[in-house]
Amino acid sequence: MAVIAEPVATKRASRFQFILDRRDVLGAIFVSPAILYVLLLVGIPFLLAVYYSISAYTIYDPTWRFVGLANFRQIIQNPAFIETLENTFIFTFASQFLGLVLGKFGALLLLKPFPGRKIVRALIILPWAVPIALAAVAWQWMFDSLYSVINWTLVALNIIDRSQAPNWLGNPHLAMLCVIVVNAWRFFPFAIVIFLAGITSIPQDVIDAATVDGAGFWRRNYQIILPMILPIVAIGLIFGVVFTFTDLSVVYLLTMGGPVGATSVLGFEGFQVGIVSGDVSHGAAISLFMLPILFLVVIGMLRFIRRREI
């Protein structure tokens, strides 16, 4: 019975329907809200950040005077900033390297089934899943100057004496080590998962063929498996590098950049100068020092995605 009423309705909406039935028109309508959101709240702020960095803008002097590259010049002349820059590189590459090594070995362990493998995997994923701010607070408690459980264990095992127990977050070198370890700890479960996804995607017959042809464990690993999983590992690594290089939370919660700037990194410094001190233009300029690295990483990513498509 409904059939009788229907043609009228379609006729009235036909013009509208026609537009909506064109694949490209509907496609453009579908994609535009997302693009608009991103343009308005990522694109424009990004341009604003560039503009801030070349103007004299603080919360006390909101005149937006154009000053060219003066902000950048002042920043580079500050020796503390050079240290921050070095710290950022050390922090990023040390924690990524440590994370990748741990990730590779962890993936090798989890590759073969064994009793309890599911539970082990669930536990190993934890550092990556749980909000890093909360995990960082737990680590801060473990590194506590007085009640550190790590120091307690070292004392109990007679490795060190209680009187010379290290103050993990109070010593410049140890503090750097701590933030690197915590960051690697947060990153390596992700590396494990990425490695596992890559390795299990390789068809078993490829590996079998290599074995029949006389390839040993190392040759299989480094000449067959590694090249095949490289694209997926590259994507994982890009994530790791970008999010570590621009990180703020681990340093903010564990050391506050201290002691005396020893663990200060770019993201943290930008926050301290731009938000805490209210010197917006210098803060923006500091943050913009991340850009060259991000560009390199993005270009690398695009190349890998291209290669994959072919």
Next chain:
Amino acid sequence: MQRVLANTLRGVSFYTAVAFFVVLTAFPFYWMVITSFKTNADLYNVTNIPFWFNEAPTLQHFRYLFEQTMFVRWLVNSLIIGVCVVAITLVTALPAGYSLARMTGRSGEALGIGIFLTYLVPPTLLFLPLSRIVADLGLQNSMWSLVLVYPTFTIPFCTWLLMGFFKAMPVEIEEAAIVDGCSLFGAFIKMVIPLSMPAILTAVIFTFTLTLQEFVYALTFISSTAQKPITLGVATDLVRGDVFFWGEIMAGALIASVPVAIAYNLFLDRFISGITGGAVK
């Protein structure tokens, strides 16, 4: 005999390595649990063995958390922020992902990569201009600023994720719907969405966990206790004076961590296939 010995040795070294990894990853969380149930007298006594209860476990930290702090408020804030961000993300990313996978052809490919790259623009680059935009909109020091800003990373992420799923879905399904008289839009609403419920659920879960994990924007925009989301509140607000209250802090961190940990473990495989965008075939 030698064979047996070698096998046992291999087994022992294997399980030692597994144990090393498990202790490394899980100990901080074990430490959270232990700390949050210990009495203060037990916690701050270095002569006690710290790994287990030397006095009877207590719920005093949890009670303090729920009765004396804004903890419940933070939980509610996080829930509201999460639900709103999920709604905004779904409404924008679901059609966008479908469009980029099916309707825009070659240019959609490039656009998809472009959207995804914005996910890599870090908060520490954008927080200064965004905090000004937030202030101009009158949202400073309000959790609604986070509802506005969080979609900047959840939309790219979910668009990418959903695009991957839609690409893997057979075209024949919508074609059949169109042949049967559905419009293109109708096919999307009536066929594609119901069939991609698992993918949508994955997107919902990960959007929610991303909002829980975020720290930088929350730290930048919000300073009043009552407006904080749970992660920020626990990490920065439970310090009274210069004294840390480790029992309460660990109890709060524990409660906030558990749901995220469970969600990740349940949806991990889908997440991986989504994030690598079918890099492995």
